[in-house]
Amino acid sequence: METSVATELRLGLPGRDESEAKITSVSNKRSSSEMDDSCDPQQESVAPAQKAQVVGWPPVRSYRKNILQKKAESSSDGSAMFVKVSMDGAPYLRKIDLKFYMNYLDLLKALQNMFKCTIGVYSEREGYDGSEFAPTYEDKDGDWMLVGDVPWEMFVTSCKRMRIMKGSEARGLGCL
Amino acid sequence: MCLFQSVMNYFPEEVLEHVFDFLTSHRDRNAVSLVCKSWYSVEKFSRKKVFIGNCYAVNPERLIARFPRLRSLILKGKPHFADFNLVPHDWGGHVYPWIEAMAKSRINLEELRLKRMVVSDESLKLLAKSFPNFKSLVLVSCEGFTTNGLAAIASNCKFLRELDLQENEVDDRKGHWLSCFPESCTSLVSLNFACLKGEVNAAALERLVARCRNLRSLRLNHALPLEVLQKILVQAPQLNDLGTGSFTHDPNSETFIKLKNAVKNCHSIRSLSGFLDVNGRCLPAVYPICANLTALNLSYAPGIFSNELTKLIRHCKKIERLWILDTIGDKGLGVVANTCKELQELRVFPSDLYGVGNAAVTEEGLVAISAGCPKLNSILYFCQQMTNAALITVAKNCPNFIRFRLCTLNPIVPDAATNQPLDEGFGAIVQSCKGLTRLSVSGQLTDQVFLYIGMYAEQLEMLSIAFAGDSDKGMLYVLNGCKKLKKLEIRDSPFGNMALLSDMGKYETMRSLWMSSCQVTLGACKTLAEKMPRLNVEIISENEGGAGEVEARLDDRDRVEKMYLYRTLVGPRTDAPDFVRTL
Numbered sequence: 001m002e003t004s005v006a007t008e009l010r011l012g013l014p015g016r017d018e019s020e021a022k023i024t025s026v027s028n029k030r031s032s033s034e035m036d037d038s039c040d041p042q043q044e045s046v047a048p049a050q051k052a053q054v055v056g057w058p059p060v061r062s063y064r065k066n067i068l069q070k071k072a073e074s075s076s077d078g079s080a081m082f083v084k085v086s087m088d089g090a091p092y093l094r095k096i097d098l099k100f101y102m103n104y105l106d107l108l109k110a111l112q113n114m115f116k117c118t119i120g121v122y123s124e125r126e127g128y129d130g131s132e133f134a135p136t137y138e139d140k141d142g143d144w145m146l147v148g149d150v151p152w153e154m155f156v157t158s159c160k161r162m163r164i165m166k167g168s169e170a171r172g173l174g175c176l
Numbered sequence: 177m178c179l180f181q182s183v184m185n186y187f188p189e190e191v192l193e194h195v196f197d198f199l200t201s202h203r204d205r206n207a208v209s210l211v212c213k214s215w216y217s218v219e220k221f222s223r224k225k226v227f228i229g230n231c232y233a234v235n236p237e238r239l240i241a242r243f244p245r246l247r248s249l250i251l252k253g254k255p256h257f258a259d260f261n262l263v264p265h266d267w268g269g270h271v272y273p274w275i276e277a278m279a280k281s282r283i284n285l286e287e288l289r290l291k292r293m294v295v296s297d298e299s300l301k302l303l304a305k306s307f308p309n310f311k312s313l314v315l316v317s318c319e320g321f322t323t324n325g326l327a328a329i330a331s332n333c334k335f336l337r338e339l340d341l342q343e344n345e346v347d348d349r350k351g352h353w354l355s356c357f358p359e360s361c362t363s364l365v366s367l368n369f370a371c372l373k374g375e376v377n378a379a380a381l382e383r384l385v386a387r388c389r390n391l392r393s394l395r396l397n398h399a400l401p402l403e404v405l406q407k408i409l410v411q412a413p414q415l416n417d418l419g420t421g422s423f424t425h426d427p428n429s430e431t432f433i434k435l436k437n438a439v440k441n442c443h444s445i446r447s448l449s450g451f452l453d454v455n456g457r458c459l460p461a462v463y464p465i466c467a468n469l470t471a472l473n474l475s476y477a478p479g480i481f482s483n484e485l486t487k488l489i490r491h492c493k494k495i496e497r498l499w500i501l502d503t504i505g506d507k508g509l510g511v512v513a514n515t516c517k518e519l520q521e522l523r524v525f526p527s528d529l530y531g532v533g534n535a536a537v538t539e540e541g542l543v544a545i546s547a548g549c550p551k552l553n554s555i556l557y558f559c560q561q562m563t564n565a566a567l568i569t570v571a572k573n574c575p576n577f578i579r580f581r582l583c584t585l586n587p588i589v590p591d592a593a594t595n596q597p598l599d600e601g602f603g604a605i606v607q608s609c610k611g612l613t614r615l616s617v618s619g620q621l622t623d624q625v626f627l628y629i630g631m632y633a634e635q636l637e638m639l640s641i642a643f644a645g646d647s648d649k650g651m652l653y654v655l656n657g658c659k660k661l662k663k664l665e666i667r668d669s670p671f672g673n674m675a676l677l678s679d680m681g682k683y684e685t686m687r688s689l690w691m692s693s694c695q696v697t698l699g700a701c702k703t704l705a706e707k708m709p710r711l712n713v714e715i716i717s718e719n720e721g722g723a724g725e726v727e728a729r730l731d732d733r734d735r736v737e738k739m740y741l742y743r744t745l746v747g748p749r750t751d752a753p754d755f756v757r758t759l
Contacts, residue, residue: 054587055260055261055262056257056260056261056262056667057260057587057642058526058529058558058583058585058587059259059260059583059642060260060525060526060529060558061259061260061317061343062259062261062345063317063343063344063345063371064343064475064476064525065529067452067476067478068478068527068528068529069529071478071479102425102426102427102428102455102457103426103428105428106426106428
């Protein structure tokens with residue numbers, strides 16, 4: 001199961017949403033923790049676009065509207081909220097919402113859980129040296145970076161996708 | 177009555193006054209003052225609290241003449257639909273003349289509560305300087321002031337107990353208004369600045385909280401991080417009512433652990449709100465106090481997902497008042513129904529105003545609540561869809577509604593199951609809920625629903641109508657049937673002159689009538705204004721193009737876009753802007 005080249009083609013099904021339903025998902029499903037698949041036909045007869053055009057409808061105070069608008073903006077402007085995560089050797093990719101996590105520890109715990117691997121502890125000098133796997137990400141400039149170098153907030157806004165590399169490969173990154 | 181009267185008149189006035197002290201409701205006191213001259217006089221001089229539902233129905237001079245010893249005033253300004261941007265900015269509702277007049281007459285004002293009024297910094301400064309015993313300022317849905325005005329209040333009101341700002345538009349100058357509370361101020365009982373957008377001096381707040389040992393209610397704004405909340409809770413474990421500021425932090429951090437411990441110590445918290453900018457995974461910090469909560473407001477927190485909401489709610493068995501977003505979903509409402517058996521008031525607000533409706537509740541959630549919560553008497557429900565069957569079931573389950581407001585996200589959506597209008601459903605509600613005082617209807621509705629309302633809603637005082645009805649008959653049913661109607665507001669409905677003019681005397685029994693985008697014409701409004709001198713009939717134009725714009729539309733046959741009429745003792749108001757014409 002050696003992967004020798006970083007550019008090798010990877011079999012990957014399209015990324016799937018996390019099962020904890022996010023209200024910002026684009027699908028027309030109702031928010032519930034069990035993925036309720038019933039696409040109510042009557043719902044489609046309601047013209048959702050209509051409500052955006054009527055002044056003062058739904059009747060909600062500006063104060064409340066502003067709060068929702070702020071929230072909608074902050075969750076839709078994220079250049080990298082849902083990011084694909086691939087792991088060397090895994091048959092398909094996963095997708096995670098970076099905004100769901102509070103810090104690197106959180107994120108790495110979740111990744112280890114999801115992929116059933118050990119990533120180990122980050123150190124500035126050694127990277128994830130010694131671990132079987134190392135998490136990396138592609139940033140806005142297209143460069144592959146080691147996860148953990150920059151402050152968390154910066155990471156969240158600049159991460160476009162992630163790849164969990166085999167330790168042997170990642171050692172190269174850690175030494176730079 | 178004659179014997180009684182002469183017996184009562186035998187008592188000195190102090191006794192009468194003492195008896196009247198037990199009458200707390202405005203209506204009771206109003207009734208008492210009509211009995212005879214001496215009762216009128218005693219009541220007049222002993223009245224401390226006055227409620228004015230429409231600031232233009234009277235004026236400051238008359239208020240002061242009528243109740244010279246008043247100490248507490250409640251004033252409401254703009255019509256309710258101003259909340260939804262239907263009333264142009266600058267329409268009116270200024271509080272300054274009231275404060276000025278009371279200051280001049282040396283009224284010993286202690287409490288002022290304002291709703292939908294324009295409050296300038298100047299007014300606040302004058303208020304702060306003029307009333308040495310001033311104790312309580314509550315501003316709801318007001319605008320026109322900045323934090324400079326608040327600084328004046330903080331600096332000068334030596335005995336301030338309450339400063340409560342609810343959903344106001346405040347220009348936050350980022351001044352240090354909070355630091356203006358002097359070190360000598362220890363009297364605060366209630367402080368709510370959740371609606372302010374700017375930073376506050378956290379250290380000043382902590383010191384303030386530490387020295388105000390009687391503080392019971394504190395609501396922070398989103399600029400205050402969790403660290404500050406934690407420190408404050410350590411200082412003030414006696415709080416009854418807490419509004420958190422932002423509620424997001426690394427759940428593994430030491431600060432968060434400290435917060436959890438601080439919360440555990442707050443045994444008196446009965447009301448919880450805030451969670452502005454929240455991470456749902458921080459919510460477990462409040463689980464320890466949930467068991468005793470009677471009021472919970474999560475409606476400013478769109479970031480909490482449905483499963484996190486329900487996990488929280490499962491801890492809240494004593495909740496009586498719950499405000500949430502529709503992100504909770506029908507299933508979540510099912511959890512509420514199973515858990516919150518003491519629930520009296522529920523408000524479910526829409527979370528998604530800008531996109532495709534995907535996180536909404538339906539009739540299912542409402543039915544579940546009605547079945548599970550026997551004490552439910554007040555509801556505001558924004559929903560994706562509704563059915564007559566559901567409303568009929570709800571009516572059967574909950575005959576005790578006093579307030580029922582249903583708002584379908586699409587204003588004219590029919591019954592989701594049968595495609596019929598929702599007339600029968602609302603008809604069932606008014607027939608079953610004999611104590612209903614406030615009703616808002618929505619969805620596809622014909623004149624029939626108004627027939628039901630007129631027939632059954634005997635206690636109805638306020639009715640809101642939008643995009644409903646077929647003809648003048650609809651409005652007539654309501655005007656003829658609802659004897660206790662005080663406020664009627666109608667938008668985008670085909671009611672016209674015939675309905676408007678059929679019973680003009682009715683409007684003197686009501687506080688106000690709003691009609692916008694209906695079929696009434698200028699000519700009819702003029703007729704009404706002419707025949708009823710004790711009504712102000714205002715025509716409100718959209719463009720602030722000035723009087724010229726209004727005059728240009730001279731034709732009596734033209735429809736009026738917005739009309740607001742109200743009874744008044746003092747004639748046309750003198751502060752009307754150009755685009756408001758009082759006929």
